[in-house]
Amino acid sequence: MKLEEYEKMFHAEDEHWWFVSKRKFVGAFLSGMLPLSSKVLDVGCGTGAMSVFLKQYGNVTSMDFLSLALSFCKQRNLSQICQGNALELPFRDESFDLVTACDVLYHQWITEDSLALREFHRILKPRGKVLITDSAFSFLSGKHDQFVLARERYTINQMQTRLEQAGFRICKKSYAFFFTFPLVLMIRYLERFRNKEQTDVNNQASFINPLLIKLVTVEARLLKYIRFPWGSSILFLAEKQ
Numbered sequence: 001m002k003l004e005e006y007e008k009m010f011h012a013e014d015e016h017w018w019f020v021s022k023r024k025f026v027g028a029f030l031s032g033m034l035p036l037s038s039k040v041l042d043v044g045c046g047t048g049a050m051s052v053f054l055k056q057y058g059n060v061t062s063m064d065f066l067s068l069a070l071s072f073c074k075q076r077n078l079s080q081i082c083q084g085n086a087l088e089l090p091f092r093d094e095s096f097d098l099v100t101a102c103d104v105l106y107h108q109w110i111t112e113d114s115l116a117l118r119e120f121h122r123i124l125k126p127r128g129k130v131l132i133t134d135s136a137f138s139f140l141s142g143k144h145d146q147f148v149l150a151r152e153r154y155t156i157n158q159m160q161t162r163l164e165q166a167g168f169r170i171c172k173k174s175y176a177f178f179f180t181f182p183l184v185l186m187i188r189y190l191e192r193f194r195n196k197e198q199t200d201v202n203n204q205a206s207f208i209n210p211l212l213i214k215l216v217t218v219e220a221r222l223l224k225y226i227r228f229p230w231g232s233s234i235l236f237l238a239e240k241q
C-alpha cells in the first residue's frame with residue numbers, strides 16, 4: 001500500500017464499518033474450527049487491528065513486510081511482532097495452527113500468490129488451517145485498487161484452485177459483503193465520472209457507519225450457515241492436507 005494509507009488505516013480500522021465487518025466475517029468462519037490456545041500467524045498484519053481480534057484464538061504473531069506497519073502494531077501493544085516476506089516466511093516447518101492472510105494476496109508485493117500459499121502450507125502443523133480474505137471480481141477494480149497497490153482481484157474458483165494446488169482442502173468458502181455489493185457497484189460506476197483522489201476508506205458519511213455495521217452483522221450471522229453467491233470480497237478457510 002502507499003505509505004500514507006497505513007496511518008489512515010490505523011485510525012479507521014477500529015470503527016469503520018468495512019474493517020469491523022471483516023473481523024465479524026473472520027469470526028464467523030473460525031468459530032469452533034480451531035484447537036484451544038492455537039498458535040496463530042497473521043501474515044501482512046498491517047496496522048494490527050485484525051491481530052488484536054485474533055488474540056481470542058490463542059498466541060498471535062503479527063508479521064508484515066513493512067516496518068512502518070509494525071510501528072503501528074506496537075502502538076496496539078501487540079508483543080509478538082516480526083518483519084518478513086510472505087514469499088519467504090522466517091518460520092520453521094509445521095509451527096502454526098492457523099495462518100491468516102486478510103487482504104494480502106492481492107497486493108503487488110506478492111509477486112506470486114501460489115508461492116505464498118505454499119509457504120503457508122509449509123509452516124502449518126498437520127491439519128492446520130489457513131484463513132484468507134481478499135478482494136473479489138476484477139470488474140470491481142477502481143481507483144481504490146490503485147491506491148492500495150492491488151495486483152489482482154479473485155473469484156472463488158480462482159482462489160479455490162490455487163489453494164488446492166498448494167495442498168489445501170477447502171473447509172468453508174463464500175463471497176462476503178453481499179448486502180453492500182450493490183452500493184460498491186454503484187460507487188465504482190460513479191467513479192468513472194469524477195476524478196477520485198483517495199481510497200474508499202475516506203468515502204463515508206458518519207451517520208451511515210452504524211447502519212452498515214448492523215447490515216453486515218446480519219450477514220456475518222448468516223455466513224455461519226450459508227454461502228453467498230457474490231460479494232466484493234472472497235472468504236476461505238482451508239486445511240493442510
Ligand SMILES: C[S@@+](CC[C@H](N)C(=O)[O-])C[C@H]1O[C@@H](n2cnc3c(N)ncnc32)[C@H](O)[C@@H]1O
Pocket residue numbers: 001043044045046047049050063064065066069084085086087101102103104107109110148
Ligand atoms: C490491505 S493491508 C491488510 C492488513 C491486515 N491484514 C488487515 O486485514 O487489516 C495489506 C498488508 O499486506 C502487507 N504485505 C504486502 N505484501 C507483503 C508481503 N510480501 N509480505 C508480508 N506482508 C505483505 C502490506 O504491507 C500491508 O500491511
